[in-house]
Amino acid sequence: MNRLHPLSAVTYAIQYGFLWLWVPIVLVLALGGIFDPISPAWSPIAAPLGFLAGAAYGIAYYYRFEYGITPDTFDVASGVFARRSREIPYGRIQNVDVRQGVLQRLLGLAIVSIETAGGGNTEASLNFVSESEANRLQDQIRRRTAYVKEQRRTKQRSANEGEQQGSQRPTEPDADSSDADRTGAVSGAETDTPSDPTAVPPDRADRTDPDSTPVDGEEPDAERRAYASEPDRQRRQRLFDLQARELLLYSFTSFRPAAVAAVLFVFFLATDPIIDLLVATAQPVGGPQEIGEGTATNYGILTVVSMINGIVITYLLSVAYTFATYYDFELGRTGEDFVYERGLLQRYSGSIPVEKVQSVTVTANPLQRLIGYAGLWVETAGYGPESSGGSQSAVPLAEQSRVHRFTENLTDVETPTFRSPPTMARRRYLVRYSLVAAVIVAAVFGLAQVTALEGWYFAAVVFVAVPPAAHLKYVHIGYFVGENHLVVRSGFWQRRTTVIPYYRIQTVSTRRSIFQRRLGLASLVIDTASSRTFFWGTPTIYDVDLEDAREAHTAGRKRLQSALRERARDDDLGLTVDFT
Missing domain, CATH: 1.10.287 (Helix Hairpins)
Known part of the structure; x- marks a missing residue:
């Protein structure tokens, strides 16, 4: 088992020291009101004792926190008084995120977060490890996860072949073929399985474990260094780079709702100084001299000036946030996963498992459509680093023709011919x-x-x-019922064109409000396993004719069943990671 970086002990000591600093102060104040011998003047003495106790607990937490890579699971043990041991199977791991802030990049540290399928919560977090150790963990876990998935698909293929052979009528053996030939053919069919170049064979899985028994006289540290010399990044195929021009266009043509929350937060922290600044800004154009003085016209001017200032500041903050978030964005592929890196002040590195992708969405606001650009997002089941849901940007911004080509190559969807509502x-x-x-x-x-x-x-x-x-x-609503995909388009300010493979559909429901029933209209809701985000809802075909809605509902249900049967027979991921 391994420990975190030694600087983690300092971090935990400071963190728990300040957390426990207030415990004795609160006790002294509370008990001082009950017992006369205890005086609130003891607080300056009790506070350092609480800080020392918290720092001691933080150091103990560091020494009691251990992690390790085993052939089948990633193990984490933590806790000082109450111990908690977790064994995370590789088949459940969905993503391994590596995050670095400004200070962490200067110190060569990183935070490793391990996410599992079925939820957006972090299963295990390592605060902090060295940058080289973070890369090693990310690469090894990714390769072991790929190996487990390949083994699972191999078993599924064998089971499907067995069912197909069992369903066929037995035939007489060929008189010219010997029993040895027939035996060899059968054994070859059982053992000849496609190999994944990124999969980790069992012997290599044991060999790359730094805690395993050395192989051929190598020491574990030497093995770790030998592995780190050929990281998984060197085998990565680059798919898309966000160029400087595209980054600037994306920053100035998109808006981050988080900027509004940031401006409101700052306003509530410093309300009086900000109001004084707004009044001083509005005075040259006819605003009031002081709050409480002036006419309705003066306050109207103050309101307009304040709104303009708020909009400009929020927009500039959104531009800066988008630029810092998607600076040096790269998308590549490793095996059957998309891998990405991005960030200026805080660097992110993670992966998007193709088998978890539920739908693909092309987005474009009016400004982006005006200049002929669009973005490409993927929805994954459960976890999504962009938000509490499962949304992740695969191509933040590129020319529309390029994004459409990416979408067609990724999903193999035919060019849609959209039908509009009545x-x-x-x-x-x-x-x-x-x-x-x-x-x-x-x-x-x-x-x-x-x-x-x-x-x-x-x-x-x-x-x-x-x-x-x-x-x-009206003109931005449309849908297309294809052979293998359902395509839904809606929205003017943020037009979203979502491509949903039939085998990813969980439920298809028809909804009708009171007004829709009077007009003979209905809305068709297509639900997948991806979590909804706060701003993006479930793909919905709005206000189509009731008969058309029932027809699309029936067609989607039938094609869902056939798509599931074909996918189980062919063992197909449904998407391709080489979408260029």
Whole structure:
């Protein structure tokens, strides 16, 4: 078993020291109010004792934390008073993330997170190991996982061949063939299985374990160094690099909702200084001199100036965040996994198992469509480093033709011919947006009744945007029922075209609201095993004719069953990792 990097002891000591620092202070204050001999003045003495106790616990936690690679599992043991031992089978491991912050990169350290299938929580986290050790763990676990998956598929192929042979009628043996020939043919069929160049054979799996018995007189440390000299990265096939021009375009044409949360957080931390700054900014253009002074016009100018400043600052923060996140983005393949690296201040490295990919989505907002660019995302089952769901960017931004070619090569989907909803749906959107505009006008009217706001009726200008908004929503909705894939398109501000293989579909349900039932419309919801993110919902075909929805529902269910049978027979991953 191995231990973490020695600097981890310092980190845990400081972390638990400050955490335990408050325990004796709280006890002294609480007991001082009950027992007279205990004085709150003891807090300065009790605080260092709590810090020392916490630091001692952190150092003990470091010495009690162990991890190791075995032929079948990755083992982690932790805990000072209550011990916890985990054995993570390689067949359950979905991803091994390596993360480095600025300070960690300067010190040559890294955080290794091991994620398992079936959830987005981290199964094991190593804080911290050396950068070379992180690369070694990532490469070895990836190769052992590939070997386990290959063994599983081999057994499945053997079982399928056995079922096919059992279903065939026995025939008389050829008189010219000897028993020895027939025996050799059978044994060859059983032993001749396709090999994966990235799979780790059992002997190599034992040999590359740093804690295993040395082979041919090699010491474990020498074996580790020999392995580290040929990392898995050198066998990686590069698929896509985000060039500087594409990175800048992606940064300036996309928006990160996290920037809004960051601006609000800073505003709540320093409300008064920020308000004073906004007032000073609005004064040259007619804003109030002080809060509490001025007319309604002055405060209207202050509101407009504050909104403009907030939008500009939020946008610039989003640009900086996107640039730092996708700086030096690289996508490659190792065996049957996509592997990626990205990040400026905080460097990420991880993989996307192809067998966990549920759907592929092409995204593009109006600015990106205007310049002819789009992005490519994949949805995985359970874990996704981009968010709490399973979304991961495979191509952040590239020319539309290139992204479409990537999608077709990755999924083998035919060029879709989209079907649009009936024109009745456009009338529904017209009524819906008209109601929204009426609510906005009513809200402005109510505000004018309790304030000095005049000219509330100018808010009715929002009705001008209703017809184009309804039309744009309508023309960007479409679906395509192919032979092997279902393709769903929707959205104007963020148009998403999702390609879903039939064998990945979990459920297909038809939903109808009260208004849809009156118009004879329905929405078809296609659910896969991927977790929904906060901003991306389940792929849905909106407002199609009821008969068309039932037809697509039936076709999807039938093709799902046939796709599952074909995939089980052919042992096909359904996707190709070489999508260039």
